[in-house]
Amino acid sequence: MTGIFQSNNLPSDSSSPLHVAVITEDSSTRRLLTERKDFNVTEQGVSAWAAGSIDLAIVDLPALKRHELEIRRWRNLPPSEQVSILLIVSEDDIETPEALLGDLVDDLLRTPISEVELRARAHSLLRFRNRPETRNLEIVPAELEHKGVARALQASNAGNDRTIRACSEQDILTDICKSLTCEGGYPLAWIGQRLNDTDKTIKPVAVSGNFSDLVPRVFSDVDQDAVSSSAMAECFETGILSQSLLPEPSYIGGTRPTREAARPRAVIVFPLTQHDEQPSTCLAIYNSEPELFDDSELDLLQRFIDNALRGIYSLREKFSHRRREREALRIAYRDSLTGLSNRTALLRALDLRLQKPSPYPPTTALLYIDLDGFKLINDALGHAAGDSMLIDVGHRLESKAREFDLVTRHGGDEFVILMPLDGPQSPSPTPYEHALGQASSIADEILNELQKPFQILGKEHHIESSIGIGMCPAHAQDAFGLLMKAEDAMFEAKKIGGNSFELYSIDLSVRRQQRLALENRLYHSVENREFEIALQPIVDLTDGRIIAAEALLRWPQADGTYISPAEFIPIAEESGFIVTIGDWVMEESLRALKRVRVHGFTDLQITVNLAIAQLWQHNLVEKTVKLMDSLGLPPSALKVELTEGSLMHDVDRMEGVVEEFRAAGIEVAIDDFGTGYSSLARLKSLPITTLKIDRGFLNGVPEDENAVSVVTTIAQMANNLGIESIAEGIETEAQWHLLRDLGCPLGQGFYFARPMKESDLLALLMNH
Numbered sequence: 001m002t003g004i005f006q007s008n009n010l011p012s013d014s015s016s017p018l019h020v021a022v023i024t025e026d027s028s029t030r031r032l033l034t035e036r037k038d039f040n041v042t043e044q045g046v047s048a049w050a051a052g053s054i055d056l057a058i059v060d061l062p063a064l065k066r067h068e069l070e071i072r073r074w075r076n077l078p079p080s081e082q083v084s085i086l087l088i089v090s091e092d093d094i095e096t097p098e099a100l101l102g103d104l105v106d107d108l109l110r111t112p113i114s115e116v117e118l119r120a121r122a123h124s125l126l127r128f129r130n131r132p133e134t135r136n137l138e139i140v141p142a143e144l145e146h147k148g149v150a151r152a153l154q155a156s157n158a159g160n161d162r163t164i165r166a167c168s169e170q171d172i173l174t175d176i177c178k179s180l181t182c183e184g185g186y187p188l189a190w191i192g193q194r195l196n197d198t199d200k201t202i203k204p205v206a207v208s209g210n211f212s213d214l215v216p217r218v219f220s221d222v223d224q225d226a227v228s229s230s231a232m233a234e235c236f237e238t239g240i241l242s243q244s245l246l247p248e249p250s251y252i253g254g255t256r257p258t259r260e261a262a263r264p265r266a267v268i269v270f271p272l273t274q275h276d277e278q279p280s281t282c283l284a285i286y287n288s289e290p291e292l293f294d295d296s297e298l299d300l301l302q303r304f305i306d307n308a309l310r311g312i313y314s315l316r317e318k319f320s321h322r323r324r325e326r327e328a329l330r331i332a333y334r335d336s337l338t339g340l341s342n343r344t345a346l347l348r349a350l351d352l353r354l355q356k357p358s359p360y361p362p363t364t365a366l367l368y369i370d371l372d373g374f375k376l377i378n379d380a381l382g383h384a385a386g387d388s389m390l391i392d393v394g395h396r397l398e399s400k401a402r403e404f405d406l407v408t409r410h411g412g413d414e415f416v417i418l419m420p421l422d423g424p425q426s427p428s429p430t431p432y433e434h435a436l437g438q439a440s441s442i443a444d445e446i447l448n449e450l451q452k453p454f455q456i457l458g459k460e461h462h463i464e465s466s467i468g469i470g471m472c473p474a475h476a477q478d479a480f481g482l483l484m485k486a487e488d489a490m491f492e493a494k495k496i497g498g499n500s501f502e503l504y505s506i507d508l509s510v511r512r513q514q515r516l517a518l519e520n521r522l523y524h525s526v527e528n529r530e531f532e533i534a535l536q537p538i539v540d541l542t543d544g545r546i547i548a549a550e551a552l553l554r555w556p557q558a559d560g561t562y563i564s565p566a567e568f569i570p571i572a573e574e575s576g577f578i579v580t581i582g583d584w585v586m587e588e589s590l591r592a593l594k595r596v597r598v599h600g601f602t603d604l605q606i607t608v609n610l611a612i613a614q615l616w617q618h619n620l621v622e623k624t625v626k627l628m629d630s631l632g633l634p635p636s637a638l639k640v641e642l643t644e645g646s647l648m649h650d651v652d653r654m655e656g657v658v659e660e661f662r663a664a665g666i667e668v669a670i671d672d673f674g675t676g677y678s679s680l681a682r683l684k685s686l687p688i689t690t691l692k693i694d695r696g697f698l699n700g701v702p703e704d705e706n707a708v709s710v711v712t713t714i715a716q717m718a719n720n721l722g723i724e725s726i727a728e729g730i731e732t733e734a735q736w737h738l739l740r741d742l743g744c745p746l747g748q749g750f751y752f753a754r755p756m757k758e759s760d761l762l763a764l765l766m767n768h
Helices: 027-035 061-066 068-075 096-100 115-129 147-165 169-183 229-238 295-333 343-354 374-381 383-400 432-451 479-495 506-528 565-575 577-597 620-631 651-663 680-685 705-720 733-741 758-767
Strands: 018-023 039-042 056-060 084-089 107-110 188-194 202-209 242-245 266-271 281-287 364-372 406-411 414-420 454-456 459-461 464-472 500-503 532-540 546-556 605-609 638-643 667-673 690-693 724-727
Touching: 018 027, 018 115, 027 039, 027 056, 027 115, 056 061, 056 115, 061 068, 061 084, 084 115, 107 115, 107 147, 115 295, 147 169, 147 295, 169 188, 169 202, 169 281, 169 295, 229 242, 229 266, 229 281, 266 295, 295 343, 343 364, 343 406, 343 414, 343 479, 364 432, 364 479, 374 383, 383 406, 383 414, 383 432, 383 454, 414 432, 432 464, 432 500, 464 479, 479 500, 479 565, 506 565, 506 577, 532 577, 532 758, 546 565, 546 577, 546 758, 565 577, 577 605, 577 620, 577 758, 605 667, 620 638, 620 651, 638 651, 651 667, 690 705, 705 724, 705 733
Parallel strands: 018 039, 018 056, 056 084, 084 107, 464 500, 546 605, 605 638, 638 667, 667 690, 690 724
Antiparallel strands: 188 202, 188 281, 242 266, 266 281, 364 414, 364 464, 406 414, 454 459, 532 546
16 A cells, blocks of 8 residues: 555644653663753653653653553552653564553654654644543543543554554554444444546545445545545545534435444544645544534544554555665675676575585585686777676576576676585485586586677677686585685686686696786786897798898796796786787887888888787777887888787678778788688688798698698698788798798798897898
8 A cells, every 4th residue: 555645644843842751771762852952851760750840751661661560650640640651662572562552651652763753742642631531531441531532542542552563554554444443433434545547536445344335445426425425525625634414314225224323424534644735545434423523532533543644654664674675685686787696695695505504515516607808899899888798698697507506797707607416305415426517518508608699789799708617515615715716717717728617626726826926927017017029030931031020028037037928918818918018019119120220121020919909999000100100110111910810809890900000001910820710711801911820830841741731721822812921930941941942932930040139130130
């Protein structure tokens, strides 16, 4: 019934401060009371209470129990000498004081206390206590002199009890009507709600009494039935309490004589809303006396309704609090982008599983999944495109996981799947080999699923994944430890080339620590530019003349050693350092070329490798041309090398980058040709100028006939396409002569020269 009541109908403030005695152990309650200007607060004991000096006493449950005997003696005094008692009770203790109403206390107030509700309860109690009829009443309702007051008081007490136990707004609505008819003795009570339709239809939402059959199920004209009377219509239209006498018995139709004496003869209708708003819900109460409700009875009924409304608002606040708690939990345990569980939920679920009492550790697998190449797509296409891919990845992972697996987004482009591998009723642990087979099977399916193309911005894009597998109890028996083991295995899978899964092994942890240390050192080296450029000559194979040099990155260490590019370049690519490093390599290489050319070697060309992350820079060519212009170098002085694999990440975009370089007059070479998966058709369409034959194909040349056949095929294909070819890794004179005879024009390798410093290259050129 949410939304039926708009706000509480509270009594107005008193014109002078109330004298209130407070006995409570709750400091927040005392502070709230003492800070209010309309309360004069004293903490006098029960023995000091006296009519005239104190208007109201406020106590909590511990104080009530502590002073119970004294309060009972005080409650036996004549009503005119007593003070109303308001009990402060917590939600947890709400059941305890049910029997206290009308005995030790006059009303209840739940914590936390609302200032508005406190003020309303206090003034409501005082208004009732100050009625002349009430002052003359004895404690037992049957002895009340005024029948209407007694009837209303009995309904109010019963309604308070029911409100305390109510679990929903509908319960309170029903209890209002039941309390009025069952305990109060009113012949009929019902609550109607006006619907938002053109006919202003009134729908009964709660009905009680012996004459409930007189209330139609749904009606739109409140004047069409005399039971509803004009009072209902007036209350709905004006929002003001209304009452009237009912017509004579003729309206009842076939009413039996046995009901004639108790039939409804007067009605009062209360708006269940603020006075200045048109109500959406009203309460109709009927009595059997042919006279209107007097002021005393009306005041008690209003108090009863105020209490019920407060109960509704208290329930609403409780339900709202629960909704906020559920929403907070949802936010705390749910990834907002993919809708999957998040890292917090994963660790909680894993903790609950691993810490559950069991005669043996529960067999469990963690699949730690990292997307290879996602950062590149996210940086190049924007976060919206990256988010779209992550959502799609989440759906694909859920499609491959089992029903009882937990798929989570760990953060960024990392996902983790929690796989229980034995059930709670298993008599013994699942054998390790069988559990590993289950986890490996799912990992293999995920690798295949993530290799399928992703549709982003109307184009196909490809990524791969690296998966690490950690097993409990084999690798760890706690949540954090198992997660770290799976992550270590994932990095190992990534290190060996990605698109694979690896099982954790003991030495992975050592390698993981070494990798983290290396990444930290790399960060500082990037900041401090602690790198060097080595230059390897490229020669004309017909006469051995040096015509170019390839710039190679070197990372020197304090002890005079060098860390291999094969070891630190993958880390630089994963961490994003590669763009900064690549820009530095381009600038230093061109400056070195400029210095060498000053000595008369004006035809020397420099070759610079570009990482795939650099190719996604929208201003790469423009930036490169601008740098060359500032150094006074022509476009022909530079040749850029792209790996075959990088060209296939986004074929259309990479073709555009190649064409942009060629339009600027800069040559483009495909490095490591034959190790990737580009087709001849794609090669033919690319405006490249050079094709580099990977050094791996020269192994065994010229003795290995198969190796010779492969090299011959690549060299001839390049010649047929009008593309210049360069052979890498020439280490013997026989290899040189074979390649020269095959028509391969250029080559490089240790046979001619190793990578060297700029000064050594200049000396070699001068002596050549």
